Amino acid sequence: MSENLLSTVDLDQTLSAQTPQEILSFALEQFDNIAISFSGAEDVVLVDMAYKIAPEKVQVFSLDTGRLHSETYRYIEKVREHYNIDIDVVFPESEAVNKLVREKGLFSFYKDDHKECCSIRKIGPLRRKLLTVDAWITGQRRDQSPGTRAAIPVIQDDKAFARPGESLTKFNPLANWSSEQVWAYIRSNNVPYNELHDRGFVSIGCEPCTRPTGPTQHEREGRWWWEEATLKECGLHDVNIKK
Amino acid sequence: MKITLVKKIKLDGSLCKKCEEVQQKLDATGQISLIDEVLIADERDPLSPGMEIASLFNVERAPFFLVEREGKAPEIHTIYFKFVKEVLNQKTLEEDELKEILNDNPDLDFL
Ligand code: SF4
Numbered sequence: 496m497s498e499n500l501l502s503t504v505d506l507d508q509t510l511s512a513q514t515p516q517e518i519l520s521f522a523l524e525q526f527d528n529i530a531i532s533f534s535g536a537e538d539v540v541l542v543d544m545a546y547k548i549a550p551e552k553v554q555v556f557s558l559d560t561g562r563l564h565s566e567t568y569r570y571i572e573k574v575r576e577h578y579n580i581d582i583d584v585v586f587p588e589s590e591a592v593n594k595l596v597r598e599k600g601l602f603s604f605y606k607d608d609h610k611e612c613c614s615i616r617k618i619g620p621l622r623r624k625l626l627t628v629d630a631w632i633t634g635q636r637r638d639q640s641p642g643t644r645a646a647i648p649v650i651q652d653d654k655a656f657a658r659p660g661e662s663l664t665k666f667n668p669l670a671n672w673s674s675e676q677v678w679a680y681i682r683s684n685n686v687p688y689n690e691l692h693d694r695g696f697v698s699i700g701c702e703p704c705t706r707p708t709g710p711t712q713h714e715r716e717g718r719w720w721w722e723e724a725t726l727k728e729c730g731l732h733d734v735n736i737k738k
Numbered sequence: 739m740k741i742t743l744v745k746k747i748k749l750d751g752s753l754c755k756k757c758e759e760v761q762q763k764l765d766a767t768g769q770i771s772l773i774d775e776v777l778i779a780d781e782r783d784p785l786s787p788g789m790e791i792a793s794l795f796n797v798e799r800a801p802f803f804l805v806e807r808e809g810k811a812p813e814i815h816t817i818y819f820k821f822v823k824e825v826l827n828q829k830t831l832e833e834d835e836l837k838e839i840l841n842d843n844p845d846l847d848f849l
Contacts (some may be wrong), residue, residue, distance in 0.1 A: 534849055558849060591833070613847045614836035621849065622836070636846055647845070655817060655839045659824060700848070718848070 503652045503664065510649040511671060516544050518649055518668035519632070523549045526630040526664070530554040532621075533582065535567040536689055536699040537677050538634025540572060541668065543686045545632075546578050554585040556624050560616035561592065562701035570689040571736075577687050583619040592616065602703060609704060609719050625656040630664040639674050639698065640715045674714070739807045740774045741825070744788040746800030747780040754842070757801040760818050772826060773803075799842070817842065 522529060523545065531541050533555050545553045555637050557571055575582045595603065595615055625631060633650045637647050647670045657663035670678065674697070681688055691699050695707030696715040708717040743764070745757040753761075764770040779788025779800055790806060791797070795814050803815040805825055815821035819830040819838055840846055 532849055609839055609847065610837065614833070614840045617848060617849060618836040618840050619832070620840070621846070633849065635848065639848060640845065654820070655843060659820075698848070 496631075503648075503650050507648045507650050513649075515540070515668040515672060516548065518666060519544050520548050522630060522632060522650075522664075522666045522668070523552050527552070528554075528628050529630040529632065530556050530583075530624070530628045530698045531632045533557050533571070533574070534634065534699070535563065535571050536634075537674075537681065537692070538669070539686055539688060540677055540680050540684075541582070541634050542574060542634055543680075543684060544668075546580070550580075553578070554583070554628075555580060558587055558617050558620055558624075559586050560701050561582045561587065562616065562697070562703060564691060564705075565701045566691050567689060567699060570687070583624070583626045587616045587620050591619060598628050604628060604704060605720070605721060608722055622656055625653075625663060626658055628663070630666065632666045632668065634669050636668045636672055636674070636677075648728070704736050739805065741772060742775045742777060742791070742804040742806075743773045744777045744779050744791055744797075744800060744802050744804065746788065747778055747782070747786075749781045751782070754800055760801050763818070767828070769822065769826060769828070 510521065513521075519541065529552070531545060531554065533539065533542055535557060542553065542555055559568075571582060571584070574580075592615060595612065599607070599611075631653070635647050648666050649667055649670050651665045652669070653663040653665040680686070689696075689699055695709075696705060696717065697708050698717045699705055700718055704719055706717050706720060708714055743760075745761065746754040748754055756833065761770075764773065777791060778786055778789040779792050780786035781789070783789065784793075788800075792800070792802075795804070797811070799809055799816045801816075801818075801823070803821050805813040805815065805821075807813075813825075815825065817838065819835040822828050822830050
C-alpha cells in the first residue's frame with residue numbers, strides 16, 4: 496500500500512454494498528503485504544475466495560493456542576494441502592504460557608474468565624504476526640455474536656495492532672454474510688470443512704472452550720458457556736452525541 | 739503540550755468500567771500529574787464538555803485522551819497503553835497491553 500489509506504469510514508459505506516469476493520479483490524489489489532487469519536473453521540471460505548482471485552497473493556496464518564481439537568490441526572493441514580499454500584502457524588510465547596499455567600493451572604478460564612488465557616494464547620501471537628503485515632483479513636461476521644458484533648465494519652483502521660506511527664487495515668469481508676450464506680458457499684464450491692461441524696459444532700475454537708450447540712441455540716452459546724453473557728460497555732452512545 | 743482526559747458517565751449515572759480502571763492506573767503510576775484537564779462525557783447530557791469533544795473529533799469510545807501540541811493537529815488516543823508509550827514515553831507491561839486489546843475488542847477471542 497502506497498498511501499496512508501483511504502478514508503476507511505467512507506470506504507466502509509461503499510464496500511458494505513459489495514460481495515465478499517469484491518471486498519477481497521479490493522483488499523488484495525490495495526495491499527501487497529496482506530494476510531488472512533484462518534481459524535480452522537468456516538472462515539475457510541476466505542481462503543477459497545482469495546485463492547480463486549489471486550492465488551499468488553494468498554498469505555494465510557492460524558493461531559495455534561496449543562488447545563485446539565486434533566480435528567482442527569488435521570483440518571488446517573488438509574487446507575494447506577488442498578490449496579497447496581503455506582499456512583503460517585503462530586504460537587504464544589512459551590514464557591507467558593508457562594507463567595499462566597504455573598500460577599493458575601491448565602484450566603484457569605473455568606475459574607476466572609477466558610480473557611487472561613485468550614490474551615496470552617491468542618492476542619499475543621496475533622499481535623506479533625500483525626506487526627509484520629500492512630493489512631489483514633478476518634472471517635468475523637455480524638451474526639456471530641449479535642451483541643458485540645452488530646457494528647462490525649467491512650473495513651477498519653486497526654489502531655490496536657498497528658505498528659507505532661503506521662497504519663494497519665483490517666478487512667472483514669464476511670461481515671454482512673449470514674452463517675447460511677457461508678455454508679451455501681462451502682457446499683456449492685466443495686470447500687473442505689472441519690469435520691467437527693458434522694458433529695454439531697457450529698463455532699469452533701479451543702477444545703476446552705467449545706461445545707456443540709443445538710438447533711435452537713445461538714453459536715455463541717457454544718463458546719465459554721459457563722460465563723455470563725455480559726457485554727462490554729465502553730462505547731459512547733451515538734444518540735447522545737450532539738451532531 | 740496539553741493533555742485532556744475524557745471520562746464517561748453512563749446513562750445510569752455510573753462511571754464507565756474502563757474509565758475507572760484507567761483512572762486507577764493514572765493515579766497509581768503518578769501519570770495523573772501529566773494530565774492537564776479531565777472532562778466528563780455524560781451520556782445523559784449531550785452538551786457536557788466531554789460529549790462535545792467526542793462529537794467534535796468523532797470519538798466513539800471512552801475514556802480517551804486529547805493531545806494538543808503547538809503547531810500540530812490534535813491527536814486522539816483511545817488505547818491507554820499506546821498513549822502511555824507514545825505520548826508519555828513510559829513503559830507498559832505486555833500482559834496489560836494484551837488484556838486491554840482484548841477488552842476493547844471482545845470479538846477477537848472468536849479468532
Ligand atoms: S479459547 Fe479457552 S483455551 Fe483457548 S485461548 Fe481462550 S481461554 Fe484459552
